[in-house]
Amino acid sequence: MIISIKNLEKSYKDFKAVDIKELNIKEGEIFGFLGPNGAGKTTTISILSGLYSKYSGDIKIFDKNIKEDPIFIKKNLGVVPQDLALIDDLTAEENVKFFGELYGLRGKKLKEAVNETLEFVGLLDRKKDFPPKFSGGMKRRLNIACAIVHKPKLIIFDEPTVGIDPQSRNNILETIQKLNAQGSTIIYTSHYMEEVDAICSDICIIDHGNIIARGSNEELKSLVKHEDGTEASLEEVFLKLTGRKLRD
Template sequence: MDGHTNGTASAVAVSKLVKRYGDMVALDYFDLDVRQGEIFGLLGPNGSGKTTAINCMLALLTFDEGTVRVFGERITPTSYALKRRIGIVPQNVAVFNELTVEENIDYFCSLYVPDKEKRHALVKEALDFVGLADYRKYRPAKLSGGLLRRLNIACGIAHRPDLIFFDEPTVAVDPQSRNAILEGIQRLNRKGATVIYTSHYMEEVEQICDRILIMDHGRHLALGTADELKAMIDTGERISIETDDLGGHADAADATLERLRALPFVIGADYDGHELTVNCRRGDHNLIDVLQLLERDGTNIGHLSSRQPTLNDVFLELTGTALRD
């Protein structure tokens, strides 16, 4: 992880943003501040307002209240100089099927860079960057899903933007393409681009984002590094133990569960007949205490694991939904 945020210079500052559709409030006094030079994760379940927030930041949508500043300037639909500094990689692949890979990149680059000579060099750079040089004469219909996603990225970054929005860029791609895309985003960031990244895949967000904002119902719920977010929730450790005889025999399982739930560090304990799951607060010897209790009750223990909370646990506790819902 490159921690290279440079002081407090702001790339995007959103303050008290309100967006209504009739009676529905899509953004409810939403705040966000992205620093220049960081990869910033924006997470929320479907319908949380992520896409609406991004469209307001890009001045593609009008809003009812609040302000949006990009690199210190208010952005409006006609802020063309500011918009030239922004790149967008949308969730749905947006390319022209009748143009080749190279022609697609050139077309999108031409929206920002009118000079043909300059563009020629930028298109070549973008092709090399996403590893599509060998496919430059192909039409999009001949590309695999992963290569199509890479083309989508090349079209959004060819004009060398300072700020890039990636909206779910790895949906439905193979692991190899996913790694190539994530490494590419980190390379763009190292070259100086500020990145705003939305994803359904928690492990990706944890891998590449400097800071993460969790939103739901159009509101800012929590902000921090992955470790800071994990420290905000009660769950500090999740212990899983395979056993077919909790408490030593069939009738004893409930009594053992009650004893486990009575331990001061235990938040909750569940047993499905084969696996026992114990959620604990942070503690140095939770596992030892749980095992001692089970041993005293005569439980035979099979496979055992203990893990720290994940971003998904944070998400679940803060929003009441798993991100993939």
């Protein structure tokens, strides 16, 4: 398992944001966290990426304890946050270079990695331009480039398609599938069920910090039966299990 979680709890005063008894994620898959805003997805991701240290429970990533080996884990982890992590005063090339240096890349290896990554996300011809000149979709692709320049084994995508057009969304989903095909394990959080349905091999439905159900697309959809025999959607499954809609 690339990630192993046991008895994870995170509270804010009297509010328990995350309460996961056990969760294991296999290496090489695209794992989907599906749930509405406020379900606990981002809090869980923040803990896994090392942003939150105050929580209870045991977490292992790459078979190493997250509290005991944080440097090793972070060097092999890429995080694409929901909020853009870009520096407007740096060019696209300089942004990716900056993050590459944070991950320890230097010299020729850094230069090659920056160019390869910008080419991978389709921005090599715009490398001298500044982020404010980019469309929303291009900014999202640059955000991804900054997170993958060091070729991480595990990449976390936290709502990476928020606020962009359908074409840019499809481009990002294709990029994620390519990264997975190249060997990276992906964790993908979203409240867009069609995205999770399209790319994820294993899906976890989360609400109020709890795992409600988990399985493949087919396994989850089998939990809801239509009288006419037609297949239920993930959104219908979520509504049936939680009494809530994915998107209000």
